[in-house]
Amino acid sequence: MHEYSVVQALVDQCADYLQQHQARQIDKLVVQIGELSGVEPALFARAFDTFKLSEPGCADAELVLQIQPIILQCDDCGYQGEAKPHDYRCPKCQSGAVRITAGEDLLLMQLEMR
Numbered sequence: 001m002h003e004y005s006v007v008q009a010l011v012d013q014c015a016d017y018l019q020q021h022q023a024r025q026i027d028k029l030v031v032q033i034g035e036l037s038g039v040e041p042a043l044f045a046r047a048f049d050t051f052k053l054s055e056p057g058c059a060d061a062e063l064v065l066q067i068q069p070i071i072l073q074c075d076d077c078g079y080q081g082e083a084k085p086h087d088y089r090c091p092k093c094q095s096g097a098v099r100i101t102a103g104e105d106l107l108l109m110q111l112e113m114r
Contacts, residue, residue: 070103
């Protein structure tokens with residue numbers, strides 16, 4: 001379960017932000033999880049609820065998860081949009097000449113602190 005190490009790194013990063021900005025606590029974190037990131041949202045949330053207690057400035061933080069769908073760009077027809085689940089061909093022309101442009105990352109989108 002690499003979610004634990006990812007969450008621990010996130011909590012450590014939050015502690016650094018608190019110190020850098022001379023803030024007392026983090027109220028809210030918005031994290032975007034790509035469908036292909038390899039991170040299970042439920043495990044991530046559970047791990048965050050546990051690890052946030054180790055950092056006093058994060059203990060009451062609210063976690064908001066946004067799931068980023070897989071977005072494709074077709075090199076043949078120019079289509080750009082969501083992929084069908086488990087089908088990475090262009091939904092418009094059925095070409096396999098596609099690039100994934102979103103949905104692989106785990107991103108901290110927003111951090112509210114005071």
